[in-house]
Amino acid sequence: MAILIEEIHLPQIGDEQLKLLERLSNACAVSGDEGEVRKIVLEEVRPHADEVKVDALGNVMATKHGSGERPLRVMLAAHMDEVGLMVTYDVGDGIYRFDTVGGVSTSDLPAKAIWVGKDHIPGVIGLKPLHLGNSDEHKKPVDLDDLRIDVGPVSGKVKVGDRATFATVFIRQGPSLRGKALDNRLGVATLIELVKHAPPQIELQAAFTVQEEIASRGARVAAFSFNPDMAIILDSTPAYDLPVWDVDENVRYNSRLGAGPAIYVADSGTLYDPRLVRYLIETAEAHGIPYQIRQPGGGGTDAGVIHKQRIGVPSVSVSVPGRYHHSPAAIVRLSDWQHTMDLVATALFYLTPKILDGER
């Protein structure tokens, strides 16, 4: 449902959008195996986009044409994949060795409940038994070699190559949302809404990308194919904003919950185009939308490969802040998601080719 504010139809987050996010969060789509999320995305955007295709890598590329002779080509990217695990060796008896896919910390793994394969077979990650009574073993960091996936003797259901994710069921808790893969199902859900409410004057090139978590492989080819004039990347960024107990002030929070969409100035892969950063900040301030500047340095988004495609693409990234990304459950504030949606939708509504006037 959209609410009319002046002439803008700002997408509102209601039950429908929360249900969509729930489906997306509960779906299992580890890098390289994004089918479950792709299916949902295609169902949602097909009725609204002018053109939809799935490219060789599995990116969903949806276009909403713009009016006029040469509308501004705006690529919006949101990655469909999540970090997870891959089964590598059948030890027998329902026990498997595995590897991580994307940035998963091994210390997040022991004793976690997981779902394996496209049938979401429930399993547990077990730690090889430590020698009883030897306290030194407990102090070592957890090694992938000491961990096993245990699904019990369900013969034939799990194969080498199957992906696995944390077995976290999405819930809403008052002002917060908790689920797995909110990095980047939030971006996917946001982009779906933006396709449904695309403003008429721009050529909206929506790329639901694959394999971002393993170095943005999908976005690279999607950007080459779309050949846009500019790009806005929707992702999630960590909030390390719990109080730090041993020093006076937390100066490395990256982003904060409740402070609104996090606009990127710089990360390890991209120095964002100052014209686009300025435009987002001015849009937020003109419309009273809260925002924050994500702390520069570290991390990266699909922008890292998109801005270097062909002759270069002016780019900016915007993220919903979240605590505990890449772990079994992340926490985000509903208000941050709504404000992120407001900011990008408003920015697109007022976007003209003038944004690229002048030199970067």
Added chain:
Amino acid sequence: MKSLIQKLVETPGPSGYEAQIRSVVRAEIEPYADELQVDALGNLIARKGKGGAGGIKIMLAAHIDEIGVMVTQVDEKGFVRFTTLGGVRPYTCVSGRVRFLNGTSGVIFMEPLDDMTKVPTFEQLYIDLGLSGNQDAPVKVGDVAVFERPFLDLGERLVAKSMDDRIGAAVLVETLRLIKDTPHQLFFVFSTQEEVGLRGATTAAFGIDPDLGLSVDVTGSGDTPRRTKVRMEVSLGKGPAIKVRDGGMLADRRVVDWMIRGAEKLGLPYQMEILEGGTTDARAMQLTRAGVPAGCLSIPTRYIHSPSEMVDFNDVQQAVQLLVELVSHPVKL
């Protein structure tokens, strides 16, 4: 040429924020270029020569960005935490001075360490702007600064921050000024964001699609005290260096030979260069589209990525002479 070099090294232009240095360069080359454009990543591209029979497309690249720092946090007391743009090292920062693009100046220092004989990490460094608190702080998260140190003319040797790669930019500006005739289509690219991963050159090379790529950048030298671990033949004052390989590129053998022939024809001194670490825009050019024969003309430099980089002025002038010679005649690879 010394005043050109001074003007270029003293103009700020950290990676990603090259507008000021770009307009200084533009003012220098405008009278000499056939065509000028600025692309999506801020590269300044000047074309000289129409090409035609016997000519090829040559891309010459020198990067106008320099290493710098970016604010990550202004704390309650007004001390500024920062992240780096490009290969900055903590030991070149402590007690150094920085200047932000908005003119604010500050000092970098470090928290007291448990072991004061060790090198601090970046998390232990901060910028002191001399404030009494963070009300009305003159800088905010995302603002950028460069290291501040004036140009020093020691006669034969010149010292400044950002010799990397304003000295290369100076060589390109002078070359463009001095060329009388060329059979080629020359693209002088004053590239951006080299220090963070050759990003400007990547997209500029895609757009130009050259037949040959040559970068002009600094390289290290092996002529300072006690260099026992990593030996390097290259020395200041022995002529410009012809790069054979570095950490990211094996120069095209034909390009290396072409450069040697040019130097020998003019009787110029030159050195063969192998750099164990680091790379240049030439790597990006080499890997563009279906591939480009590429090489690099290097200016031997001491103390790279410190606020006091040192070059030999004769090496620089000889590099200009060599480059003018190379691009003024047909190329036979």
